[in-house]
C-alpha cells in the first residue's frame with residue numbers, strides 16, 4: 554500500500570497528477586498552525602486566491618497561537634487583554650456554541666489540562682490524578698463570558714482553539730475562492746480537506762480516508778462542495794514508559810486523553826468549521842454516544858473507525874463512500 558504520510562485524509566487527486574481543462578491551475582503549499590497546507594485552485598484568479606488563503610491562515614495563527622506571546626489568545630489567557638478582534642470573538646463564540654451543543658465533549662477551555670500533559674511543548678508527561686483534578690477546576694466552557702468583542706475568563710482559565718481553527722480556516726478559504734471566481738479547488742489543511750466545487754472535469758473530488766492502524770486507506774470518499782475532517786489518536790500522541798499511548802484529544806469529563814472504542818472519526822459537511830468542531834467532539838464521545846448525537850442533533854455525516862475493525866458510516870454518504878480495505882462496513886440511518 555502506498556505510504557501516505559500520516560495525514561488522515563488524502564486528496565487522491567494530488568497523487569495522481571492534475572488535469573487542466575481550459576482553466577488556469579495554480580498550486581501552493583505552506584506550513585502554518587503546526588501543519589502543512591496544500592491548495593490547488595482553477596481559474597484566472599487562482600494564484601491571487603491561493604495567496605490570499607495563505608495570508609488569512611497566517612493572520613489566524615498570529616491571533617490564535619497559544620504559544621506566541623503576542624497573540625490575542627495568549628494575551629487573553631494571561632490576563633493582558635479582554636477586548637479581541639471581531640474574528641477572534643467570532644471563533645470563540647462558535648467554539649462555545651459547539652461546546653454547549655456537544656455537552657462539553659468539545660471544550661475550548663481544556664488548555665490547562667492539555668498543557669499539563671505536555672502537548673503544547675512536546676515535552677510529554679503523565680500528570681498525577683491530583684494534578685488533573687485540580688486543573689479540571691479551571692475547565693468549563695459555561696464559565697466564559699462573551700459580550701460583543703469582550704471576552705472574560707475566570708482567574709487561571711485559558712482558551713485553546715486548536716480543535717476548531719483549521720476548520721475555520723478552510724471555511725474562510727471557501728469564501729476567498731468564491732470571491733476570486735474560482736469554481737474548482739482542493740484545499741488540504743492538515744487533514745481538513747475542502748473539496749470546493751467539483752473537479753474541473755465536473756466529477757467529484759476523490760479523498761482517501763486513512764486507515765488509523767497503518768499507512769493505507771480504508772476507503773475513498775467522492776465529494777463536491779463539502780469539507781471532510783478527521784480526528785484520531787494516531788495523529789499526535791506519545792507513549793509513556795509503561796507503554797500506554799496517550800493522544801492529544803482530551804476528554805474534558807476526565808482530564809485524560811480520550812480512550813474509547815474509536816480509532817478515528819471523520820466528519821463530512823458543507824461547513825468546514827462545523828466539521829472540525831464535530832470531529833474532535835465525536836472522537837471524545839465514542840461510538841454509541843456519537844450515534845446518539847448524530848440522530849438527535851445531526852447536520853453532518855460521519856465515518857467512524859472502531860478498534861475492533863468496524864467502519865460505520867451515516868446514510869447521507871452511503872453512495873459517496875467506497876470501501877477499499879477489508880473492514881466490516883455498516884450504515885446507520
Ligand code: ADP
Nearest residue numbers: 658659660661715716784788801802803805833
Ligand atoms: P488535529 O489538530 O489533529 O486536526 P483536532 O481538530 O481534533 O485534531 O484538534 C485537537 C486539538 O484540539 C488538540 O491538539 C488541542 O489543542 C485541542 N483539544 C484537545 N481536546 C479537546 C477538547 N476535548 N475540546 C476542545 N479542544 C480540544
Ligand code: MG
Nearest residue numbers: 716829830833
Ligand atoms: Mg477538530
